[in-house]
Amino acid sequence: xxxxxxxxxxxxxxxxxxxxxxxxxxxxxxxxxxxxxxxxxxxxxxxxxxxxxxxxxxxxxxxxxxxxxxxxxxxxxxxxxxxxxxxxxxxxxxxxxxxxxxxxxxxxxxxxxxxxxxxxxxxxxxxxxxxxxxxxxxxxxxxxxxxxxxxxxxxxxxxxxxxxxxxxxxxxxxxxxxxxxxxxxxxxxxxxxxxx
Amino acid sequence: xxxxxxxxxxxxxxxxxxxxxxxxxxxxxxxxxxxxxxxxxxxxxxxxxxxxxxxxxxxxxxxxxxxxxxxxxxxxxxxxxxxxxxxxxxxxxxxxxxxxxxxxxxxxxxxxxxxxxxxxxxxxxxxxxxxxxxxxxxxxxxxxxxxxxxxxxxxxxxxxxxxxxxxxxxxxxxxxxxxxxxxxxxxxxxxxxxxxxxxxxxxxxxxxxxxxxxxxxxxxxxxxxxxxxxxxxxxxxxxxxxxxxxxxxxxxxxxxxxxxxxxxxxxxxxxxxxxxxxxxxxxxxxxxxxxxxxxxxxxxxxxxxxxxxxxxxxxxxxxxxxxxxxxxxxxxxxxxxxxxxxxxxxxxxxxxxxxxxxxxxxxxxxxxxxxxxxxxxxxxxxxxxxxxxxxxxxxxxxxxxxxxxxxxxxxxxxxxxxxxxxxxxxxxxxxxxxxxxxxxxxxxxxxxxxxxxxxxxxxxxxxxxxxxxxxxxxxxxxxxxxx
Numbered sequence: 001x002x003x004x005x006x007x008x009x010x011x012x013x014x015x016x017x018x019x020x021x022x023x024x025x026x027x028x029x030x031x032x033x034x035x036x037x038x039x040x041x042x043x044x045x046x047x048x049x050x051x052x053x054x055x056x057x058x059x060x061x062x063x064x065x066x067x068x069x070x071x072x073x074x075x076x077x078x079x080x081x082x083x084x085x086x087x088x089x090x091x092x093x094x095x096x097x098x099x100x101x102x103x104x105x106x107x108x109x110x111x112x113x114x115x116x117x118x119x120x121x122x123x124x125x126x127x128x129x130x131x132x133x134x135x136x137x138x139x140x141x142x143x144x145x146x147x148x149x150x151x152x153x154x155x156x157x158x159x160x161x162x163x164x165x166x167x168x169x170x171x172x173x174x175x176x177x178x179x180x181x182x183x184x185x186x187x188x189x190x191x192x193x194x195x196x
Numbered sequence: 197x198x199x200x201x202x203x204x205x206x207x208x209x210x211x212x213x214x215x216x217x218x219x220x221x222x223x224x225x226x227x228x229x230x231x232x233x234x235x236x237x238x239x240x241x242x243x244x245x246x247x248x249x250x251x252x253x254x255x256x257x258x259x260x261x262x263x264x265x266x267x268x269x270x271x272x273x274x275x276x277x278x279x280x281x282x283x284x285x286x287x288x289x290x291x292x293x294x295x296x297x298x299x300x301x302x303x304x305x306x307x308x309x310x311x312x313x314x315x316x317x318x319x320x321x322x323x324x325x326x327x328x329x330x331x332x333x334x335x336x337x338x339x340x341x342x343x344x345x346x347x348x349x350x351x352x353x354x355x356x357x358x359x360x361x362x363x364x365x366x367x368x369x370x371x372x373x374x375x376x377x378x379x380x381x382x383x384x385x386x387x388x389x390x391x392x393x394x395x396x397x398x399x400x401x402x403x404x405x406x407x408x409x410x411x412x413x414x415x416x417x418x419x420x421x422x423x424x425x426x427x428x429x430x431x432x433x434x435x436x437x438x439x440x441x442x443x444x445x446x447x448x449x450x451x452x453x454x455x456x457x458x459x460x461x462x463x464x465x466x467x468x469x470x471x472x473x474x475x476x477x478x479x480x481x482x483x484x485x486x487x488x489x490x491x492x493x494x495x496x497x498x499x500x501x502x503x504x505x506x507x508x509x510x511x512x513x514x515x516x517x518x519x520x521x522x523x524x525x526x527x528x529x530x531x532x533x534x535x536x537x538x539x540x541x542x543x544x545x546x547x548x549x550x551x552x553x554x555x556x557x558x559x560x561x562x563x564x565x566x567x568x569x570x571x572x573x574x575x576x577x578x579x580x581x582x583x584x585x586x587x588x589x590x591x592x593x594x595x596x597x598x599x600x601x602x603x604x605x606x607x608x609x610x611x612x613x614x615x616x617x618x619x620x621x622x623x624x625x626x627x628x629x630x631x632x633x634x635x636x637x638x639x640x641x642x643x644x645x646x647x648x649x650x651x652x653x654x655x656x657x658x659x660x661x662x663x664x665x666x667x668x669x670x671x672x673x674x675x676x677x678x679x
Contacts, residue, residue: 013649036217036386037645038414051416057423071342072354080348084355097360097438101367104427108371112378115420116405119413121381125406135386135409137217180401181394 002172004145005031006154007130008163009138013039015162016139020045022161023143028154031142034134053114060110061103068102069095126178128171138165202650202662208492209653210304215487217645224639225387227483229396232634235482243626250620253613254329262332264613270598271608276330278587279618281439282467283323284365285460285583288432289468290316291372294379295428298421303651306643307493310383311479312472313376314636318628319471320369322621327361329617357441364438371431375424378417381407382642436464443590449530450594453518459511463583466504466553469497470579475629477573479638488639491567498566501579505557508586512554526599534593541607542596545589552582 010016016033020042023030030046076082077089087094116122134140141163143154151168158166178184211220257264267274290312297305328337340362342351352359385407388400407413440456473494480489519531535546556578560566596605632638649655662670 032408033411034409035411035414036221036409037382037642038418039411039646042411043415046411048412048415051412051419053416053419054423057427061427075342075351076354080351082351082353084353087355091355094355097434097441098354098363100430100434101360101363104431105367105370108374108424108427111420111423112374115378115416119407119410119416121405121407121413123402123405126401127406127408129389129408132389135382135389135407136221175406179398180388180391181397 001174002170004151005130005169005171006143006145006149006151006158007140007165007167007169008143008155008158008161009131009133009140009165010163011138012162013042013139016141017042017045019141019158019161019163023141023157026157028149028157029144029146031144034130034140034142036135036137036139039139053111053118056114057107057111060114061107063110064103064106065099067106068099072098120175124177124179125175126180126184127175128173128184130169130171131165202659203656205656205659205663207651208490209656210307210490210492210651211644211648212487212490212653214654215648215652217648220644220648221386221390221641223485223487224637224641224644225383225390227633228387228635228637229390229392236630236634240627240630243623243630246619246623247627248620248623249616250618250623253616253620254325256613257329257617258334262330264611266608266611266614268608269605270603271592271596271605273330273591273595274608275610275614275618276326278584278591279621280323280326280330281460281587281591282584283319283326283621284439285436285464285467285587286471286580287316287319287323287368287372287468288436288461288464289472290314290319291368291375291428291432292465292468293472294375295425295432298425299429302496303647304493304496306640306647307488307490308472308476308497308639309643310376310379310636310640311476311633311638312468313372313379314632314638315472315475315629316372316468317369317376318625318632319468320365320372321628322625324365324369325621325624326617357438357445360438361442364435368431368435371424371428375421375428378420378424379640379643380636381405382409382417383637383640385409386641387637433461436460448594449524449526450519450534450590452527453515455511455515455518459508459515462504462507462511463553463586466501466508467580467583469500469504470576470583473497473501473572473576474580477569477576479633483633483638485639488644491569494569494572495563495566498560498572498575501575502557502560505553505560505579509554512550530594530597534597535589540593542589542593545585546593549582549585549589552578553586556582 008019010019013035016039020030020033024047033042033046035042072095073090081089120127130142131138131140141158143158145151145154145168155166155168215223253264265274265276267276290309293305293312294309297309328334331337339350340352340359342354352362381404384400384404388397388404391397391400437457437460440460443451444453444456446452476489477494480486516531516536519527522528534540534542537543538547556575559571560575565571592608596608598604665673
C-alpha cells in the first residue's frame, strides 16, 4: 500500500533520542527509525515490545533434543537392535554428544529462519529506502502521515528537533521481490471503471 | 537509562585517529569498492596453484585408492588425521572471539571478529576434507548420516566417537556460517547502498536479504546474536572435546587419558589465535586498517596465546607425570621411549612441539614483545608449526609401535600426494580468504560504529571534563537524560 511519509534524518543519537520522545509526545505515529548500527534503548524509547526470538530458540532447541534422543533410542532399541561390543541398547552417556549437537543445530537454524521470516528477509527481497545514508552515518526517522496530518508542520517539528535532512516521500510499505539494480517504480492503485 | 557514552581514559582506545561514522564506512568498505591491487592477484594466483595441486593429489587418491598415501599398518592415521585436527583447531578461534568474548563483554572483539569468523569457516571446510577423503570410497561418504535407507536400513553406530565427530563438525560449521552471516547482513546492506555499478547493486542486494536497519530488526538481530553466542560457546568447547574423544575413547597408549578434552580445547584456541594473528597482521597492513586493528588488539590476542600456551604446557607435563604414575607399562613406554627420548625416531617432533608451544610463547610475558607486530607474526607462525607437531606427535608416536614388535612400522613419512593434499587445503583456505577480503568487509562496520563514541580515540580525548567532574555534579548532569 502506498502511503505518505515525512522523513527526517539525524546525525547524533543523543539528538535522535530526544526527538523520538518529542515526536511521540506530540502524537505523531513513528513508522520506523532506520539506523546504521544498533542503538541500545532506542526500541524502548520508541515503545517497541521485547522480541521473543529467544523463546523460539528454546522451543527449537528442545525439539532437537527430543528428535536426537528419540531417534537414536528408536533406532537402537526397536528398528535395528544391534549388539555393539555387548554394550546396552540405550547407552544414555554415549548419546549425549549427538543430542547436544542436534539441540544446538536445530536451535540455531530455527532461530535464524525465524529471524529472517519475522524481518521479511531473504535473497531477492526488496524494500523501500527512505534514505540511502541510513546504512552509513545517518539515523532516519520516518513518520507516517494520515489524512489529517499537515506535512509542513511535521517537517518544521522535525527541524526544531534537530533533524538535518527532511523531506516528504510517497512510498510503498512492506516488502516485495525485486532487484536493487533496477529503478523502483511506485505501484499505484487507480480507480478502474467497471462496466455495469 | 543514561545516554552517556563514557569509558575510562585508562583503557586504550579501540579505534585510533579522528573518526566519525562516515569515515569508518569509508575506511573499511572502501577497499571492497576499488580494483584489487597486484599483490592481491599474486596472492590469489599462488593460492589457486596450490589448490590445483591439492585437487590433483585428491584425484590420485580417489582414483587409485588410499595406497597413494603411506598410511599403513600400524600408522593407519597419518598426515590426514593430523591435518584434520590441526585445521579444526584453527577453526576454534573465530567462534571463541565472536561468541565467548561477546558473552564476556570484551569490546575489542569488534575489530577482529569478522575476519576471525570467516577464517573459522574456511578452516573447518579444509578440516572436513581430510576425514571425508580418508574414508577411501568417498562416493559412499554419505553413509555417515543416519537416514532411512534401502540397505536394511543400516544405521551408523551412535556409540562411536567418529560419528559424534560428524555431527559436531557439521553442526559447528552450520552454526558458524549462520552466526557470521547474520552479523554480515547490515554491512552488506551498507555496501549495497553505496554501490555505483549495476553488478554491485545486484550482488550486494541479493546478499543483504533486503536489510534496512529498522530498529525492530536490530533488536531481533542483537537478541539473535546473543542467543547464538550462548549456543556457540558450549558448542565450540564440545567440538574439540569430541575430536579428542576420537582418541581418548580408544585404548591406545598415549591416547587413553581423561585430560584430552580440556587439553585439546586449549590447544585449539592457542593455534586458532595464532592463525588469526598471522592473517590479521597482513590484512591490516595491506588494507590500511591499522586504526581499527590496533596494537591493543594484537596485544590482547597475544595474552590469550600465552595463557593457552601455558595451559597446553601444563597438559604436556601432567600427561607425562600420569603416564609414569599410572605404572602402566605400555603407557609409560609410549611416553618414555616413543616421545621423550630424543634419539627415538620421532624425538625431534616431540622437542619441536615443546619448543614451539611451551617455551617460545613465554616471551609474550614481555609487554614490549606483545606489542611488536613483526615478532608477533613470527611467533604466530611458530605456534602453528608447533601445534601441527603436537598433533603429529600424539597420533604417530602412539601407533607407529604396536604391542607386537614384529609389526612395528620402521618409519612413517608421507608421499608427495599426502603433502599435496595438505598444501591443497592451504590453497583452498587462502583462496577463500583472498576472495572474502576483497568482496566483504573484513571488519564488522556496524559493530565498530556502535562502540565508536565510547572507545574511539578522538571521543575519549573529549572526556577529560567528565574525568575531572565531581561525583555530585556528574550525577546531577547525567540524571537529566535518565528516564
